[in-house]
Amino acid sequence: MKSRTTLLGSSVLAAVLALAALPAQAEASAAGQYRWLTFAVFAAVIMLTMYITYVASKRVKSASDFYTAGGGITGLQNGWAIAGDYLSAASFLGIAGLISLYGYDGFMYSVGWLVAYITVLLLIAEPCRNIGKYTLSDILAYRNDPKKTRVVGALSVITVSTFYLTAQMVGGGVLVKTLIGIDYEISVVAVGVLMLSYVLFGGMVATTWVQIIKAVLLVAASVVIVMLVWTPYGFSLPAFLADVVGDPKVQAQVAKLLGDPAKTMTAAELGQRFLEPGLYFKAPIDQISLGMALVFGTAGLPHILMRFFTVPTAQQARKSVVWAMAIIGGFYVLTLFLGFGAARHVGAANISAVDAGGNMAGPLLAQYIGGGADSFMGNFMLAFVSAVAFATIVAVVAGLVLAAASAMAHDLWVGVVHAGDSVPPQQQVRAARIATVLVGATAIVIGIAAKGQNVAVLVALAFAVAASANFPCVLLTLYWKRCNTTGIVAGMVVGTVVAVGLTLVSPNLTYPKAVRIAAHKVLDGEAAKRATIAEAIASGDTEKVAKATKDAATLDKAVKKANDDIKKVEGQETSFMGLEKPLFELKNPGIFSIPLGFLAVILGSLLRRDRRAEDLWDELHVRKHTGLLASRPTAH
Amino acid sequence: MTTSGSNVWADVIADPRFQALHRRKTTFLWGLMAVSVIYYFLLPIGAAYYQDLFKIRVWGVINVGLLFALSEFVVAWAIALYYSRVASNEFDRLAREIAADYADRAGV
Incomplete structure (x- = not known):
């Protein structure tokens, strides 16, 4: 334990040193004389999470502790942790940014992220809690060939997690660079080292608490900013929005987005247009396709599914989804004010000057609300929101790494390589830690290698694969008697290949010829x-x-x-895939790949009859509904 | 997997209480699921194809589209609370009764 403390201490030191190496040019960061403030707030947040990790590390003894916090998390705690796991930088900074730049469409985008949890609540959370133990593949392997299903399940989990992880690492690196002005590479390493120390030493216990704390800080910061933004209007929604649409900065942004047609519109019409659909989403089918990936993909995200194994019963799993929906939904409602507030006070031009995607809308609004770039409170608010953004990335990445590591250690190593042997608990935990280091190191390397790449597509891709491969397999093995190994393997392969394949030939990639023209x-x-x-x-x-x-x-x-x-694009003729123009016109493959994934599971299952899978159906069916034999939390 | 009390699972399935639980859950869950999915997709469909309707102002500058998007949150929360209430009052009780009666034979 002593060496662990030393190691933990040195990783804190490394991260703090990295953050202390703040060079001069911070794009959105505090003015020179306030840099110590940014540093102090960051250090406080990091210290807090490290203390929790230290406490948690003493409680992690078994594989169950490492993967699922021994199943001892309550529904309310898990609800906050799910929110912490889910409100990634993409949804926390990205949606506020979209609203600040495109108005209505940004808000509409947030709805799908909440509705997704209805699917989780009604169909997935409780059965998974009753049937599974540590991973998504536990559910798939229940009545199917354990080796085959664990292999395809683990591969899919690792694929989804890697896509999501890469997007978070690259997005995080850019974000930290913009927020506090340290080099991209250093910020990727800082995120990676911190995340690794949480997961490695504190397992799911520390990961859960880091996610809870981050979610609480995020919600608290947002509530304060929204109150300050909204108070001048006497908490009237129409008065607030009337002021937003009456603002010349907002009207100018709409005029810029609309181009020529805006010339015949009055200022009032331009402002009102900000509250109407169509400024961001131009292709309806694409948008419906994205909605499908969100609504069905969340139920197939391994790091979210894994959270349901941390609570003791199906009732607590249900309670945790309801809490998560209250927190996540409430947060998106707050985002409405953050986004419109930023459009009104900071202005779209200033927001996109710092970051074209609008990611800085929230932090810049915080700075404005606190009193502006030259004030103490303004810089404190900016530093606080930046630190929360940093904690957000680290917490989400920790959850993803844990999910990928559990697929490697629990499914592949214990379940496939050592199938049938009983692996001693000590070895299981060691395997989990080794897998964590492997995944974490890979994440850092990929993060640095993918510098400057457009990674937004990877989040959409993670949801598409989760919705097209994981979701049909999990849903059908839980609810359809005839579903069997052949169906699961076919569904995983077809869902993943179609979703990834269609994305690779979609307009998401850069087509040099089109760019040049x-x-x-x-x-x-x-x-x-x-x-x-x-x-x-x-x-x-x-x-x-x-x-x-x-x-x-x-x-x-x-x-x-x-x-x-x-x-x-100099010297390039074709996209990464060797194409001159996209073969598939949609940016989101869900509308095709999700039905194909379902079809593959159904056809595969019908193709070959599996008596064993059907015989085990009774057992699964009863356990799913009654919770008989559900794995219980270990006593501490 | 545990198979002690070889026929216990078939016996539970034959139990009228389990059949009632399963029937009720199936219609209730898939019904709610259908309602929420349809209600959700009305939003992108409306935003794309019924823009004239979405643009109608009803409360100051607030238009139908904005109210509809806000209603998505209310409906999602209402469905979650409604389900959670029915599940705790009805499904859990039945599940507990069945589980208690068969626990010994299932090998708990």
Whole structure:
């Protein structure tokens, strides 16, 4: 235990040192004289989580402790932990950003993330708690060939977790760089080292508490900001929104998004347009496809499913989903105010100047609300929100690493390599820790290697694979008697291959030819536009000159972007997959891959009859409904 | 897997109380599931194909679309609470009774 304390201490030190190495150019960060404040808040949050890990590390003795906190988490605690696991940087910073830039569509996007939990609540959480032990594959292996189903299940879990993990590591690296101004590589390593120390020493106990604390801090910070934003309007929603749509910054953003059609609209119409659909989502089928991946994919996310094994009973599993829905849904309602508040006070132009995706909307609003970039409170609020964002990434990554490590150690090593032998508990825990280090190290390497890549697509892909492979397999083995090994293997393979394959030939990838054509179009049109601008300036009319100067600045930006784009794709003719243009027009494959995944499980199961799977159905069916023989928490 | 009391599972399934529990849960769960999925997909469908309806202002600058999106939250919470209530009052009681009667034979 002594060596563990030393190790834990040195990883804290490494992380704090990394954060202390703050170089000068922090894009959205505090002014120079307040950098110590950022540092202090970050150090406080890290110390708190490290203390918890230290306490938790003494309680992790068995594999059950490591994977599921011994099943001793209560429903309320688990509800907060699920929220902490789920509100990743993508949903916490990303949705507020989308609302601040695109209004209504951003808010509409958040709805699917909540509705997803209805599927989890009604169909998945309680049966999984009654049947499973540590992993998703436990459920698949129950009445099927354990080796085959554990192999395909583990591979799928590792695939989904790796996609999600890469997106979090890269997104996290960029975010920490923007928030506090440390190098990308250092921030990836800091995230990785912290996460590894939580999981390695504290297992699921520490991971759970880090997620709970992060969720509480996140909700608390959001409530404070929303109260400050909303108070001036006497807590009236129409008054707040009326002020938002009446703001010139909001109207200018809508005009920019709409382009030419905006010229005939009045300022009031432009503002109102911000509360109407269609500024972000242009393709309805794509959007429905995304909705399907969210609503069915969440129930197949391994790190979320794993959370249901940490509670003692199906009743507590149910309670935890209801709490999670209250917290997650409540948070998205707060996000509505964060997003619109940022659009009103910070302005879309300032938000996208710091980060094109809008991720800085929340932190910048916090700084404004606290009193601005030159005030103590403003910088304190910015530092606090940044520290919460950092904790968010670390907590989500910890959950993902635990899920992937359990698939490797529990399913592949114990379940497949040592099938039939009884592996002593000490060895099981050691295997879990070794797998954790492997996954964690891989995550850091991938995070650094994928620097500068567009990884947003990976989150969508993780949901698509979870919805198309994991969800049909878990659902049908729980609810359909004829479902068997052949069906599970077919469903996992078809669901994963179709979802990944369609994404690889979708518009998500960069198509150099299309980029070049678009860029040349801008450059070709430049001369004509310059002439118009020169003419307007020569006219001497003040209004025309002002407009022309603005147009000139926009044109300069567009030309620079076009030149950059051409340079980026120089010497390339085809996408990563060797295609000149997308073969599949949708960005989200769910609408095809989810039905195909179901079809594969059904056809595979019907193709070969499996008496054993059908004989074991009675047992599964009874246990699923009654909780008979459900694994109980270990006593401490 | 445990198979002590070889026929216990078949006996539970034959138990009228278990059949009642299963029947009630099946219609209730899949019914609620269908309602929530349909209600959810009305939102993207409405936003894409019924924009004129979504744009109608009803409360200050607040329009039908915004109220509909907010109602998605209320409906999701209502479904969760309703299910949780029925499950704790009805399903849990039946499940506990059955589990208690067969626990010895199932090998607990």
